[in-house]
Amino acid sequence: MNDIILSSATIGVVISLLAYELGAWMKKKFRSGIFNPLMISIVLTIIFLLAFGIEYENYNAGAKYLSYLLTPATVSLSIPLYMKLDLLKKHLWAILGGILSGVLSGMVCILALAAAFGLSHEQYVTLLPKSITTAIGIGIAEEYGGVAAITVAVIIITGVLGNMTAEFVCRTFGIKYAVSRGLAIGTASHAIGTGKAIEMGETEGAMSGLAIAVAGLMTVAAAGVFSAFL
Amino acid sequence: MKYLKQLLIIFLATCIGEMMRFFIPLPIPAGIYGMVIMLLALITGIVKLENVKETGEFLIEIMPVMFIPPAVGLIDTWGLLSDIFVPVIVITVISTFVVMIVTGKLTDLLLSRSKGGADIE
Numbered sequence: 029m030n031d032i033i034l035s036s037a038t039i040g041v042v043i044s045l046l047a048y049e050l051g052a053w054m055k056k057k058f059r060s061g062i063f064n065p066l067m068i069s070i071v072l073t074i075i076f077l078l079a080f081g082i083e084y085e086n087y088n089a090g091a092k093y094l095s096y097l098l099t100p101a102t103v104s105l106s107i108p109l110y111m112k113l114d115l116l117k118k119h120l121w122a123i124l125g126g127i128l129s130g131v132l133s134g135m136v137c138i139l140a141l142a143a144a145f146g147l148s149h150e151q152y153v154t155l156l157p158k159s160i161t162t163a164i165g166i167g168i169a170e171e172y173g174g175v176a177a178i179t180v181a182v183i184i185i186t187g188v189l190g191n192m193t194a195e196f197v198c199r200t201f202g203i204k205y206a207v208s209r210g211l212a213i214g215t216a217s218h219a220i221g222t223g224k225a226i227e228m229g230e231t232e233g234a235m236s237g238l239a240i241a242v243a244g245l246m247t248v249a250a251a252g253v254f255s256a257f258l
Numbered sequence: 259m260k261y262l263k264q265l266l267i268i269f270l271a272t273c274i275g276e277m278m279r280f281f282i283p284l285p286i287p288a289g290i291y292g293m294v295i296m297l298l299a300l301i302t303g304i305v306k307l308e309n310v311k312e313t314g315e316f317l318i319e320i321m322p323v324m325f326i327p328p329a330v331g332l333i334d335t336w337g338l339l340s341d342i343f344v345p346v347i348v349i350t351v352i353s354t355f356v357v358m359i360v361t362g363k364l365t366d367l368l369l370s371r372s373k374g375g376a377d378i379e
Contacts, residue, residue, distance in 0.1 A: 044326040066322050070329045077333065084334050091327035100272045101321045102289030104314035106297040110307065122372055126365030134357040138349060145345040155349055159357055162328070163287030171285065177335045182346060184329045186354050191322070197355060203362035205369050212362030216354050223322035233318070239361075241290045248285055 033086045040090030047072040064192040066223065102161075102219065105237030108226075112234040115207060123211060127239055130215035131246045134159050135254045142258060150174060152258045157247055158182045161218045164244040172255035183218070190217020191224045198228075210235025215243040264313035267305055271296040 033039055051068030077087055109116065116123065135156060142152040154174035157165035162183050169179035194213045203209050206229055213225040214236030225236035275292025282291075299305040332339075339346065 040327070044323055044330075048323050048326065066325065066329075069323070069326050070332075073326060073330045074333055077330065084331060087330065088327055091330070094324050095327045097317060097320070098324045099275070099287075099289045099292065100268050101317040101324060102287075103272045103275060103292035103296050104268055104310070104317045106293045106300065107307070107310055107314040108318070109293075110297055110300040113301070119369060119372060122365055122368035125368050126361050129364040130357045130361030133360040134353050137353040137356045141345075141349045141352060145349070147342070147345060151342060151345075155346065158350060159354065161287065161289070163289065164285060167285030167287075175338065178338050178346075180328070181332050181335045181339055182350055184325065184332065185347075186350055187325065188329065189351060189354050190358065193355075194358070197358050198362065201359050201363065203359075204366045207369060208362045208365035211365050212358045215361045216358035219321065220325050223325075226318060226321075237293075241293055244290060245286070 029080045030083055030086045033082050034089060037090050037093075040087045040092070041094055043073055043076060043087065044069065044091050044094055047076070062192075064188075066191050066220070067188055070188065098219075102240070105219075105222070105240065108230060108234040109238050112231055115231065115234075116238065119207060123207065123235070123238070124242065126208065126211045127215050127242045128246055130212070130239075131159075131243050131250055134216070135247075135250055139254060139257055147258075149258050153251075153255050154178050155182055156251055156254060158186045159216055159218065160244045160247045161240050164248060168248065168251045172251065184220070187217045187220025190221030194221055194224045195228065206231035207235050211239045214239025218243075261313055264310050267310050268296075268313055268317070271299065 047069035048065050050072060051063065051065030054068060055063040055065055077084065138155050138158070139152070142155065150173055153172040154169055156174070157168040157179060162180055165179050165183045166176045169176045190213060198209045198212065203212060209228065210225050210232035213221040213232065218240050222233065222236040222240060226233035272288065272292045274295050275288040278291040279286065279288040296305070300307060
C-alpha cells in the first residue's frame with residue numbers, strides 16, 4: 029500500500045480534499061456545529077492512514093504541496109484587510125488594545141494552569157506560544173528551551189478547537205461587533221481559526237487575519253518576560 | 259492572463275518575505291513580512307486590488323485544507339504528547355476560550371467607548 033501511495037504525487041492531496049468535502053457534506057447534512065469539516069477531515073485522514081498501514085511520511089510526500097500554499101495564502105490575508113482598511117485606521121487603538129489583552133490573558137492563564145498542574149519549566153515554555161501561528165511559535169519554543177514538536181501539535185489543536193467553537197463562543201458570550209469577533213478568533217486560534225472567521229463575514233475575516241500578525245509579534249515580545257517565570 | 263499576473267504578484271510578495279526572513283535576524287516568519295509588504299503595496303497603489311483579488315481570495319478560501327497535512331502529522335508526535343496529554347488538553351481548552359472571550363469582550367468595550375462606535379456593524 030505504501031508503494032501505491034508513493035507512486036502518486038497527488039494522492040495525498042486527493043485524500044485530504046476528499047476528507048474535507050466529506051466533512052463539509054456531514055456539516056450540511058446534520059446542520060450542527062459539532063461537524064466541523066476541518067476536524068472531520070483530520071480524523072478521517074488519520075483513520076485512513078492507520079487502517080491501510082500508510083506511513084505519515086508517504087502520505088505527506090504528496091500532501092505537503094497543500095501546506096506549501098500556506099505562506100502565499102498568509103500573504104493574501106492582506107487583501108481582505110486592505111478592503112477593510114478604514115476600520116483599521118478608525119479603530120486602531122481599540123484593535124491593538126483588544127489583541128494585547130488577549131495575548132497577555134492567554135499567557136497569564138497558561139502560567140497559572142502550568143503551575144497548578146506542576147508542569148516543568150520546559151513543558152511550560154512549550155505551551156506558551158500555543159495561540160500563535162506555527163512559524164513564530166516554533167521560534168519561541170526553541171529560543172526558551174521548549175520542545176518545538178509538541179508546540180506545533182498544541183498550536184494545531186488550539187487552531188482546530190478555535191475553528192470548531194468560534195461561532196458558539198461569540199454567540200454565548202455576546203461578542204457584539206464583527207471587528208471584536210474577528211480579533212478574538214485570530215488572537216486565540218491564528219490562521220486555522222481565521223478560516224472560520226472568513227466564513228462568518230468579511231470584517232471578521234479581515235480582522236482575524238490582522239490579529240494573526242499582531243498577536244504573533246506581541247507574543248514574541250511578551251514571551252521574553254513570561255519565559256522567566258516558573 | 260489575469261490569474262497569471264495575480265499569481266506572480268502574490269508569489270513575488272511571498273518571495274520578498276522569504277528573503278527578509280533570511281536577512282533579518284528576528285523570529286518573524288516570511289508570511290508576516292509578505293503580508294505587510296503586500297498591504298503597503300496596496301495602500302501606496304504600487305499593486306492594484308484588481309491585480310491580486312481573485313487569486314488571493316482563492317488561496318484564502320482553500321486555506322483550511324492546508325492545515326490537514328500538518329495536523330495529521332500529530333500521529334507521529336503522539337508519542338511525545340501522550341505523557342502530558344491531560345494537562346496539555348485542559349490548558350489548551352481553557353486558555354483558548356479565555357483568549358477568545360477576553361479579546362472579544364475588551365474590544366467590544368473599547369469600541370463602544372471610542373467616538374463613532376455606533377457605526378460598526
